[in-house]
Amino acid sequence: MSTAPPIDGEAPLRLRRSQPMSPYAKARLANWGLRLLPWLTIVAVWYAIRGFGLVSPGLLPLPQDIAATAWARLLDGELPRHILASTGRVLAGVAIGTAIAIPVGFALGRYATARLTLDPLINFFRALPPIALVPLVIVYLGIGEAAKVFVLSFSAFFAAVIVLYEGIAQMPPIYGHVARTLGANQSEIFRKLVLPYALPHILTALRVALGVTWATLVAAELVAAQAGLGAMIQMAASFFQLDVIYVGIIMIGLTALSMDHALRRLSRRLLSWQERVPS
Amino acid sequence: MTVPSSLVFDGVSVAYDTPDGPITALGNVSLTINKGEFVAVVGPSGCGKTTLLKLAAGLLQPTTGRVTLDGQPIGAPGPERGVIFQEYGIFPWLTVEQNIGFGLELSANRVSEAERAEIVERYLDLMGLRDFRKAFPKALSGGMKQRVALARAYAVRPRVLLMDEPFGALDAQTRLAMQDLLLQVLEREGTTGLLITHAVEEALYLASRVVVISARPGRIKAVIDVPFPFPRTHHHLANEEFARLKGELTELVMEEYAAQSRLSLASQS
Ligand SMILES: Nc1ncnc2c1ncn2[C@@H]1O[C@H](COP(=O)(O)OP(=O)(O)OP(=O)(O)O)[C@@H](O)[C@H]1O
Ligand SMILES: [Mg+2]
Numbered sequence: 319m320s321t322a323p324p325i326d327g328e329a330p331l332r333l334r335r336s337q338p339m340s341p342y343a344k345a346r347l348a349n350w351g352l353r354l355l356p357w358l359t360i361v362a363v364w365y366a367i368r369g370f371g372l373v374s375p376g377l378l379p380l381p382q383d384i385a386a387t388a389w390a391r392l393l394d395g396e397l398p399r400h401i402l403a404s405t406g407r408v409l410a411g412v413a414i415g416t417a418i419a420i421p422v423g424f425a426l427g428r429y430a431t432a433r434l435t436l437d438p439l440i441n442f443f444r445a446l447p448p449i450a451l452v453p454l455v456i457v458y459l460g461i462g463e464a465a466k467v468f469v470l471s472f473s474a475f476f477a478a479v480i481v482l483y484e485g486i487a488q489m490p491p492i493y494g495h496v497a498r499t500l501g502a503n504q505s506e507i508f509r510k511l512v513l514p515y516a517l518p519h520i521l522t523a524l525r526v527a528l529g530v531t532w533a534t535l536v537a538a539e540l541v542a543a544q545a546g547l548g549a550m551i552q553m554a555a556s557f558f559q560l561d562v563i564y565v566g567i568i569m570i571g572l573t574a575l576s577m578d579h580a581l582r583r584l585s586r587r588l589l590s591w592q593e594r595v596p597s
Numbered sequence: 598m599t600v601p602s603s604l605v606f607d608g609v610s611v612a613y614d615t616p617d618g619p620i621t622a623l624g625n626v627s628l629t630i631n632k633g634e635f636v637a638v639v640g641p642s643g644c645g646k647t648t649l650l651k652l653a654a655g656l657l658q659p660t661t662g663r664v665t666l667d668g669q670p671i672g673a674p675g676p677e678r679g680v681i682f683q684e685y686g687i688f689p690w691l692t693v694e695q696n697i698g699f700g701l702e703l704s705a706n707r708v709s710e711a712e713r714a715e716i717v718e719r720y721l722d723l724m725g726l727r728d729f730r731k732a733f734p735k736a737l738s739g740g741m742k743q744r745v746a747l748a749r750a751y752a753v754r755p756r757v758l759l760m761d762e763p764f765g766a767l768d769a770q771t772r773l774a775m776q777d778l779l780l781q782v783l784e785r786e787g788t789t790g791l792l793i794t795h796a797v798e799e800a801l802y803l804a805s806r807v808v809v810i811s812a813r814p815g816r817i818k819a820v821i822d823v824p825f826p827f828p829r830t831h832h833h834l835a836n837e838e839f840a841r842l843k844g845e846l847t848e849l850v851m852e853e854y855a856a857q858s859r860l861s862l863a864s865q866s
Binding site for chain 1: 674
């Protein structure tokens with residue numbers, strides 16, 4: 319991105335204006351514009367709805383009111399407390415769920431016997447919405463942290479296991495053939511072939527699990543939670559604090575988005591060998 | 598120098614199970630490849646050449662008959678039988694140099710770190726891949742991938758080389774260079790080999806015998822002895838005898854291509 323040094327004697331201001339933007343910078347600017355556009359549209363529509371009086375003001379707080387509420391809750395430590403509680407549960411759920419899903423997914427992907435025995439079972443449980451488990455979980459695990467992490471791990475596991483299973487089952491047999499004719503034993507095939515081949519699928523599984531787990535979070539926090547964004551929304555609903563509900567929803571979205579973003583960056587770093595359409 | 602080995606196919610047939618019933622890919626093939634001998638196999642597409650190679654590699658068991666190496670039945674793949682696959686199979690998550698060194702890192706071919714580095718360096722040079730050593734396969738052309746696959750197989754110094762159209766993706770000049778490199782490797786190591794190829798000329802240049810396989814189910818239609826002594830050079834290609842053999846072999850192969858297209862026309866109607 320080198321630009322020509324200013325030519326002696328010419329006014330820097332004029333130089334900057336006359337100098338065309340590099341195509342690269344232009345593309346970046348356009349990308350940012352495209353990314354921001356839908357958000358700005360939402361805010362505009364929001365104001366428009368209020369402006370035209372389509373909804374009574376009591377039912378739709380203004381964006382700046384929501385921002386003010388968020389700011390106040392941020393300063394008094396309430397919002398960080400809820401975000402931390404939810405993030406902690408989601409991370410615990412995803413960690414436990416995928417930790418179990420990885421060996422199970424590998425077994426299902428690699429061994430026909432495992433597929434034959436476990437496939438129907440997995441599909442049965444996968445079809446259950448995790449929320450349907452909540453009453454039972456309360457009976458067996460009570461209403462403590464364990465119950466919530468259980469429900470989240472459950473949803474993370476079934477989301478992750480299916481991605482891993484499908485991914486690993488699709489490993490082309492040629493890689494195994496090559497490795498075996500070069501003398502690889504079973505453990506080397508696992509370490510040097512299956513693991514690196516599975517890495518993109520593990521990362522995708524993590525992303526899918528994160529998404530599903532955030533979606534299940536509110537349900538899990540219905541289990542009488544004192545803290546957490548779901549709990550905050552729940553309490554705000556019983557006091558009809560619409561602005562707080564909006565803050566909660568936006569925070570769930572933002573936190574999930576930033577976790578997903580972090581995972582995507584990690585994927586790009588780890589998977590530079592993959593062929594991809596340039597983004 | 599490594600110990601050479603003899604490879605024997607004894608009354609081998611292979612039938613694949615498919616949803617439409619069994620497909621006979623090879624029917625009763627017997628062939629002996631002596632120690633240090635290099636045999637080429639030609640035949641129409643789908644006649645069972647790759648199937649033959651997989652038997653020798655130990656990736657497939659015959660439906661009837663036996664395949665033996667030095668008298669021992671072939672049960673599983675092993676590093677003493679190097680394979681160059683038709684579809685390369687280079688690992689996309691490893692760089693060029695890691696792909697070449699892959700076999701050398703396995704416990705079956707224990708070589709020291711220094712020795713591995715030296716072998717990898719040598720093949721990077723021999724294959725003209727030095728500038729691409731850190732590149733991932735996604736950045737390679739088809740011909741470059743094929744050279745990586747060749748280097749990876751040569752690097753572990755197998756006693757038997759099983760090659761499935763190993764030069765198919767190469768341009769004419771690289772192809773000649775790779776053929777000469779193979780001749781050098783064979784001579785230095787005394788390797789026993791099986792080469793599958795579509796190019797009649799290549800078969801005559803590299804092999805001491807050329808086996809023609811018939812259209813499916815593959816059987817041995819003819820075996821042609823190639824009289825030229827080793828070491829061979831490109832002068833042989835200009836030889837009159839070479840031209841005559843090439844004509845004869847082309848004739849035989851074309852007959853089978855014709856038989857095969859009649860077969861597929863018949864099965865369509
Ligand atoms: N795994 C398999 N299952 C079913 N049929 C197979 C299988 N592998 C090969 N065949 C069939 O066996 C026959 C021989 O296949 P093979 O791959 O050995 O042919 P080939 O001579 O190597 O052909 P080409 O020159 O096109 O590579 C073909 O008709 C093919 O359809
Ligand atoms: Mg083939």
